[in-house]
Amino acid sequence: MTARYVLRRLGGTLVLLLVLSVAVFALLQAAPGDPARTLLGPRNATPDALAAVRARHHLDQPFAVQYLRWAGDALRLDLGTSIRTGASVSATIGGRLALTGQLVGLGLAIAVLLGVPGGVLAALRRYRATDRAVQTASLIALSTPAFAGGLVLIYVFSLMLGWFPAYGPGTGGDRLPHLVLPAVALALGVTAVLLKLTRAAVIRELDKEHVVFARARGVAERRILVHYVLRGALVPVLTGVGLVVAYLLAGTVMVEQVFALPGLGSLLVDSVTYRDVPLVQAEALLIAVLVCLAGLLTDLAQPLIDPRLRPAADAPRRPKERR
Amino acid sequence: MSASETGGALSRRRLLSLSAAGAGVLAASGLLGACAPQAADQGDSGKGAAQGADVPLGELTFALPSSISSLDVGRESGVLNYLVATLVQESLLSVTPAGDLKPGLATSWKQPDATTYVFTLRRGVVFSDGTPFTAADVVASIEEIRDPENASVLAYAFAGVKSVEATGSHEVTVRLKAADGAFLWSVAPGCLPIGGEKFLRANRGKIGTEKTLLLGTGAYRITEFAADSHVLLESNPRWWGEKPAAGKLKLSFVPDAGTRLVAMKSGEVDGALALASDETEGWGSAAEVGYTADRSVVSLAFDTSKAPWNDPHVRRAVACAADREGMVEGILQGKAEIANALVSPAMWGDLMPADEVRAAYAEIPEYAFDLDKARAELKKSKHADGFTAELHYPASGPQVGKAALALADSLKKLGITLKVKEITLEAWVNELGSGKQPLQFLWYFPVTGDPAELADAYLNAAATATNIAHYDEPAVNKALDGAKTDTDPASRGRKLMTAVTTAAGDLPYLPLWWAQTATALSRDIVLQEPGPFAFVGPWATRIRKAA
Numbered sequence: 001m002t003a004r005y006v007l008r009r010l011g012g013t014l015v016l017l018l019v020l021s022v023a024v025f026a027l028l029q030a031a032p033g034d035p036a037r038t039l040l041g042p043r044n045a046t047p048d049a050l051a052a053v054r055a056r057h058h059l060d061q062p063f064a065v066q067y068l069r070w071a072g073d074a075l076r077l078d079l080g081t082s083i084r085t086g087a088s089v090s091a092t093i094g095g096r097l098a099l100t101g102q103l104v105g106l107g108l109a110i111a112v113l114l115g116v117p118g119g120v121l122a123a124l125r126r127y128r129a130t131d132r133a134v135q136t137a138s139l140i141a142l143s144t145p146a147f148a149g150g151l152v153l154i155y156v157f158s159l160m161l162g163w164f165p166a167y168g169p170g171t172g173g174d175r176l177p178h179l180v181l182p183a184v185a186l187a188l189g190v191t192a193v194l195l196k197l198t199r200a201a202v203i204r205e206l207d208k209e210h211v212v213f214a215r216a217r218g219v220a221e222r223r224i225l226v227h228y229v230l231r232g233a234l235v236p237v238l239t240g241v242g243l244v245v246a247y248l249l250a251g252t253v254m255v256e257q258v259f260a261l262p263g264l265g266s267l268l269v270d271s272v273t274y275r276d277v278p279l280v281q282a283e284a285l286l287i288a289v290l291v292c293l294a295g296l297l298t299d300l301a302q303p304l305i306d307p308r309l310r311p312a313a314d315a316p317r318r319p320k321e322r323r
Numbered sequence: 324m325s326a327s328e329t330g331g332a333l334s335r336r337r338l339l340s341l342s343a344a345g346a347g348v349l350a351a352s353g354l355l356g357a358c359a360p361q362a363a364d365q366g367d368s369g370k371g372a373a374q375g376a377d378v379p380l381g382e383l384t385f386a387l388p389s390s391i392s393s394l395d396v397g398r399e400s401g402v403l404n405y406l407v408a409t410l411v412q413e414s415l416l417s418v419t420p421a422g423d424l425k426p427g428l429a430t431s432w433k434q435p436d437a438t439t440y441v442f443t444l445r446r447g448v449v450f451s452d453g454t455p456f457t458a459a460d461v462v463a464s465i466e467e468i469r470d471p472e473n474a475s476v477l478a479y480a481f482a483g484v485k486s487v488e489a490t491g492s493h494e495v496t497v498r499l500k501a502a503d504g505a506f507l508w509s510v511a512p513g514c515l516p517i518g519g520e521k522f523l524r525a526n527r528g529k530i531g532t533e534k535t536l537l538l539g540t541g542a543y544r545i546t547e548f549a550a551d552s553h554v555l556l557e558s559n560p561r562w563w564g565e566k567p568a569a570g571k572l573k574l575s576f577v578p579d580a581g582t583r584l585v586a587m588k589s590g591e592v593d594g595a596l597a598l599a600s601d602e603t604e605g606w607g608s609a610a611e612v613g614y615t616a617d618r619s620v621v622s623l624a625f626d627t628s629k630a631p632w633n634d635p636h637v638r639r640a641v642a643c644a645a646d647r648e649g650m651v652e653g654i655l656q657g658k659a660e661i662a663n664a665l666v667s668p669a670m671w672g673d674l675m676p677a678d679e680v681r682a683a684y685a686e687i688p689e690y691a692f693d694l695d696k697a698r699a700e701l702k703k704s705k706h707a708d709g710f711t712a713e714l715h716y717p718a719s720g721p722q723v724g725k726a727a728l729a730l731a732d733s734l735k736k737l738g739i740t741l742k743v744k745e746i747t748l749e750a751w752v753n754e755l756g757s758g759k760q761p762l763q764f765l766w767y768f769p770v771t772g773d774p775a776e777l778a779d780a781y782l783n784a785a786a787t788a789t790n791i792a793h794y795d796e797p798a799v800n801k802a803l804d805g806a807k808t809d810t811d812p813a814s815r816g817r818k819l820m821t822a823v824t825t826a827a828g829d830l831p832y833l834p835l836w837w838a839q840t841a842t843a844l845s846r847d848i849v850l851q852e853p854g855p856f857a858f859v860g861p862w863a864t865r866i867r868k869a870a
Binding site: 040052 | 471531
């Protein structure tokens with residue numbers, strides 16, 4: 001894998017981020033309402049006071065100037081202060097990133113640990129009772145909105161069984177029990193997606209000729225499964241895992257509300273409502289970076305797993321395929 | 324539990340809190356706090372007597388329906404912000420739960436002339452960090468609010484102030500540009516949180532954040548604040564008042580109604596404050612729920628300068644077609660009071676005794692739900708064949724939207740087409756004063772306990788920025804202007820009452836209901852003296868162990 005490939009992918013990511021930051025900035029400008037008015041409250045909104053607030057937050061300047069001012073600061077890693085609270089944006093986001101990171105991480109772990117083996121199982125038992133049961137369960141999980149699933153989980157595991165706390169992030173050591181229910185709620189839909197993906201990929205591999213041939217040669221079933229089928233199914237599944245990270249991040253908005261967690265999702269909702277430009281910008285970009293990173297990692301991992309996906313220059317010993 | 328419903332409501336409620344933020348003025352039922360449990364009027368009357376002994380309570384946890392983003396009410400002045408801040412910061416005057424102004428950090432005050440107020444400050448008071456409290460702190464607190472650089476939400480309360488001076492180590496003199504009968508409310512907790520001079524100067528722009536917190540002289544001090552999560556408080560050992568029974572408080576922000584209920588049922592919280600009154604179904608098994616008037620009003624505003632609303636017959640027709648009883652019973656589960664004036668009866672506080680207020684309100688012409696009468700009124704108007712109108716409601720008020728739809732349904736029978744549309748809270752706020760919509764909802768949550776706050780802003784023709792009905796009635800204007808300069812509470816109260824009741828008869832606004840909010844507390848504790856203003860003061864000091 002050449003460095004050029006990595007650089008090209010990174011360059012593409014940077015361009016994407018730039019476009020995204022302009023788009024978010026423009027969307028916030030186009031949204032109805034006036035942040036200065038919101039800040040002052042309707043009774044104080046005299047023209048002088050409005051002008052003072054606008055000047056202070058540079059809201060009176062043209063779009064391009066506002067954007068460049070923000071971008072310049074951002075490049076120097078100064079994300080500014082929140083218009084709404086006066087707190088530093090990097091501190092505000094930093095505090096929440098950890099929680100949302102843990103939530104998404106745990107959610108992803110649950111989704112992978114349940115979805116992938118479930119998918120393999122369903123594929124091996126395809127069209128049989130086990131497959132139907134697994135598929136039905138995943139259909140239910142897929143069509144349950146995260147907040148509804150969350151409420152059911154709280155009701156059952158918190159109120160009826162008393163196993164987990166109902167809400168809040170917990171402090172220090174007891175963070176994990178507080179995150180189990182939210183992570184499960186968050187992972188429900190994604191688990192189903194991974195399960196379907198894995199099942200389809202494994203079934204496809206099972207039907208491949210080399211698998212049939214291996215079986216004909218009398219290779220042990222376990223070996224066929226691990227070395228032939230799963231290895232082949234790994235790339236599409238891994239791609240799926242990369243993609244669902246974005247879904248998990250989006251899902252935190254609802255899940256954090258239901259479980260009263262102070263994460264990025266709840267912050268984003270507040271900031272957008274208030275048109276707190278510095279915060280929204282920083283958050284949108286952070287989420288974009290996370291999603292892009294997940295995509296990048298997946299893309300970089302694929303050639304490692306499957307030599308056929310390596311760029312041509314990377315495999316000089318292999319002659320080019322002839323058409 | 325209907326998941327989709329709870330889920331929807333939670334995000335709306337959340338917005339709601341935001342609303343209350345930038346706009347202390349704008350109402351927001353779900354979060355507005357001045358509610359109280361075991362209310363004397365509606366609640367469980369047997370419980371009112373439960374005055375627990377002064378047993379230490381240790382740490383108590385309460386759920387709040389949405390987060391606050393700043394502890395500083397000058398930055399965000401929603402009801403929940405007050406609920407937190409008034410535990411920590413005090414003001415020159417204090418407000419009793421019933422709405423009477425009483426001494427606070429000022430032990431007494433006099434008014435040598437109509438525009439001058441001299442406050443004598445309490446001696447021996449210290450801030451929770453040990454700094455002694457003096458006149459300089461009061462002056463600094465007011466100046467910080469007045470400074471346009473700070474863009475304080477509370478600036479309007481001091482717009483009429485000419486000067487603020489420390490005329491002694493413990494004396495402050497405030498001079499006004501013109502007499503203002505309601506000025507004392509500006510130095511009460513709703514408008515003037517007092518912080519330490521040095522602290523204010525050193526932390527300009529950062530006060531109320533997670534790192535800087537708040538400094539006050541009050542009953543509690545904040546030890547930790549995490550937006551969207553919680554506020555931790557502990558009782559302030561230096562407070563001049565009596566040591567509260569609850570030594571530590573945790574106020575948790577739990578935006579989802581379903582989660583809140585489970586937290587209450589599983590005992591994770593000791594109570595839930597500022598609940599929407601229509602949310603409390605199902606709470607009875609886990610907690611003692613009390614309802615109190617929260618002073619807010621939901622009303623329609625007709626632009627009387629524009630057709631068809633300039634025709635009194637049309638306004639009367641709409642009034643008769645509005646089934647307010649049905650709205651209160653059906654939409655609000657009876658946890659509200661049918662309104663016939665903009666100003667809630669809870670707002671008259673020390674100006675007029677409650678029975679006189681009720682008697683005066685009883686004189687207001689009644690427009691009961693009667694479609695035949697509505698048809699007759701419409702026939703008398705220039706719009707006998709009906710017309711089409713639009714009505715927008717803020718997304719944060721689903722109950723307001725339901726009321727609008729109910730009204731549209733009745734009006735359809737008269738031949739009036741009412742197009743109801745949900746808009747975002749921010750759009751609604753911007754629309755409110757823009758003059759673009761001839762028919763609007765006015766959903767208002769007063770900051771003070773003075774009727775002039777609503778009456779002067781919405782009924783006086785001189786208040787061009789806020790009088791969205793463009794109501795101009797000389798008798799009302801005269802009464803309101805007279806009340807402004809009147810320093811005698813009783814006669815001022817009578818003038819305001821004249822204005823409010825006269826205007827109510829003319830229907831520039833069609834008040835629908837005065838809202839209530841609910842407080843749910845575990846059966847182990849009680850809140851003494853609940854009332855409409857209970858949460859604009861150190862409410863937690865009145866929590867006792869249940870007898």
